[in-house]
Amino acid sequence: MKTLLTGLCAAALITGAALADDLLLVVNKGEDTLALVDPETLEVIATVPTGDNPHEVYTSPDGSIAYVSDYGGAQGTTVTVVDLATASAAATWDIAPNRGPHGIWVSGDGSLVWVTTETSGTVTEIDAATGEITHVWETGQAVSHQLVPTPDGAKLYIANIGSGSVTVITRATGEVVSIPTGAGAEGIDVSPDGSEVWVTNRSADTVSIIDVATDTVSATIPSGGDFPIRARFTPDGSEVWISNAQSGSVAVIDAETHEVLATVDTGAVPIGLLMDPAGERVFVANTQDDFVTVIDRASREVTGRVETGDEPDGLAWVTR
DSSP: OOOOOOHHHHOEEOTTOOOOSEEEEEEETTTTEEEEEETTTTEEEEEEEOSSSEEEEEEOTTSSEEEEEEOTTTTOOEEEEEETTTTEEEEEEEOTTOOOEEEEEEOTTSSEEEEEEGGGTEEEEEETTTOOEEEEEEOOSSOEEEEEEOTTSSEEEEEETTTTEEEEEETTTTEEEEEEOOTTEEEEEEOTTSSEEEEEETTTTEEEEEETTTTEEEEEEEOSSSSEEEEEEOTTSSEEEEEETTTTEEEEEETTTOOEEEEEEOOSSEEEEEEOTTSSEEEEEETTTTEEEEEETTTTEEEEEEOOSSSEEEEEEEEO
16 A cells, blocks of 8 residues: 655656646546646646546635545455645555545645545544544445535535435534435535536436435426536536536536536547636546546537546646
């Protein structure tokens, strides 16, 4: 098991390239790397080795650190910590006995890292300064896969594929409840105002909308394609983009009316989904085609693509 990766061997920085202020981060789960991409030139400027079979990535609020969940085919027990200033892996946190780290998020103040450990049926909280586990919650559900907090960090919402549900953890009280949504609940996102959580039910081809105030499902709507696997709100909260893996496309849904406004063809097996902070471009990881598709949000047209590595999946944006 890897316990430490040094900067000398961890990064492959393209000769003469400088790290941009903004970066697109792409996890390549088929080759155990994190790609650092210049979002303007769409060039890969560095690659950093991670743990086995990484799936998701999230960054610290100041843009200095990226945290990668080393899924390890659902048996992994590590999180790789990447120093973005040097484009190198600084450390690997061992979170055993919690296994299968997947969905990952960082608290608004950067002090905590939350990761779903799906094989253990848990959510693990880690002190970002020390790498020590500070809390573990049991979801009581099968395959707890993706995670999103409310904007204030008061509650965590976890999509459970095997149980077709969303678990809600109230951090102040430790209360854990689960809400049935639909078969194969996997992708999840919260509205910018924190009022709604949308979850994609991949086996049902639907999206369930949870009212955060009451933690009940207020609506379930078609996903606009087959096998919806991720959801992402636009920064202004007006639209939700859904990657439909078996359709090879993403759907654009009006957040208020729930109407499918458009579908955009991307490539084979679109999974990871990300908006730039301005909400002008959408990035879609086409895992089977080994590239990330770039879409202009306003025109809903594909404007480019970048080949980042084998099986790109999780995406994150860095502003430094």
